[in-house]
Amino acid sequence: MLIDGHGRKVDYLRVSVTERCNFRCQYCMPEKPFSWVPRENLLSYEDLFKFVKVSIDEGIRKVRITGGEPLLREGLENFVKMIADYKSDIDLALTTNAYLLPKAAQKLADAGLKRINVSLDSLNDEVAAKIAQKDVLKTVLKGIQAASDAGLKVKVNCVPMKGINDGELVEIMDFCKEKGYPIRYIEYMENQHAKDTAMGLNSEEIQAIIREKYNFKMIEREGSSPSQNYQLEDGYVFGIIEPHKDDFCATCNRIRLTASGVLIPCLYFEDAQSIKEAIQSNDIDKAAAILKDVLANKPEKNKWADEEGNETSSRAFYETGG
Template sequence: MLIDGHGRKVDYLRVSVTERCNFRCQYCMPEKPFSWVPREELLTYEELFEFIKVAIDKGINKVRVTGGEPLLREGLENFIRMISEYKEGLDLALTTNGYLLPKVAQKLADAGLKRINISLDSLKEEVAAKIAQKNVLKTVLKGIEAARVAGLKIKINCVPLKGINESEIIDLLEFCKERGYEIRFIEYMENDYASKYAKGLDSVEIQNIIKEKYTFKKLERCGTSPSQEYELEDGYKFGIIEPHKDDFCSTCNRIRLTASGVLIPCLYYEDAQSIKEAIKAKDIKKAVEILKDVLKNKPEKNRWTENSEISARAFYETGG
């Protein structure tokens, strides 16, 4: 069992397989050139898997594959299969922008993927293109449908931005409600790599827009999810992720590993340590020592609540 320095059980590992992305979203990295880290700087799938096996043996029971855009890394279905075949019943999920899903959704499901989170920030082509800086909507919608046909459990992620897609909050909720997908609205997380013009809606503003048409109630928090759940009168549930609060930090159960081997204890924090050299040298014992030290120093809570600080974390390196 993995326990951090505050007595929290850590059983969730998020693994980024690439920092590359085929979108340039306003809230993530709109001005970053289309470049990539040299292959030799990344851990191979086999090297990542060596660490994942140890983490699972020590108590990790949920693994989420992220990016960047994870589907940009070739052979991802093989990596998914490695993980799924290692432990029966493992909660194995993927976060993606959905653009490449039409061609690979079935392959991922066949490899053992169970769940998928797909970003959908707009149902209007021009708005989606403004956010992603690319004409993406039709292909993303095809990707969502391909995931459904493949039998994957789908959640939709949306980042509401003022003056851009805030008028679509109800439309997006209804799109998901009609199809049986849970939608999670995510408060924009201020970071150094986002557009300086990006302004997000907070949880209260999102709720007030939904209240214009629907009555809903706040549900009690259960488990370790960072999402605050709400329920409409007909039973449909949606979530809001509120990083500017820290009430979910007390049950944080996750740790992050980047494609280049950096273990990150908190989405906000810069504090991290690399296991790259240990893994490259096949020194698993050393990698485990580093893991334990990272967990020991895992912060009690994030810093977005402190003076509205802006994170220097590059979210494209770690996913959400």
């Protein structure tokens, strides 16, 4: 069992397989040039898997593959199969923008993937194109349907932005209700790589918009989930992820590994250690020791939740998978 320095059980590993993305969303990386990260800077799937095995053996029970956009890395289904074959009951998931899912969904499901989280910030072609800086909506919707058809459980993430998609929040929820997908609205996380004019909605503003059509009540969180959940009168449950709230980090059970082998204890803080040398030299004991040291120094709270508040992260979310 993995326990951090504040007594929290850590059983969730997020693995970023690439920092590249085929979107340029306003709240993430709108100005970053399209580029290739040199292959030699990345851990191979085999080396990433070595660390995943270490983590599972130490107590990790949930693995989520992220990016950037993870489907941009060729052969991702092979990495999925490595993990699924090693521990068939692992909670194995993927976060994606769904643009490449039409051709990939069935291969991923066959390899052992169980769930996907999909970004869907608009159901309007022009608005979706404005956010992603690319004509994406039709292909994204095809990707979501392909995942569902392949038997993958689908959850939708939406980042509400003022003056952009804030008029669609109920429409997106209704789409998800009809399809049977849970939806989570994510408060915009301030970061230096986002568009200067990007402004998000906080939880109270999101709730006020939804309340214009629906009555709902707050319900308990699911385990260590970062989402505060709410239930409509018809039983449908939606969530809001509120990183600015003081209690957001209280049950944090996550740790993150980048494609280049950097192990990150907290999404916001810069503190991190590399496991690349240990893994590539097959020093598994050293990799396990680094894992435990990083956990021992995992901060109690992210800086969005501290007393000062409203800080801007220099962490590139496209490197860490959010």
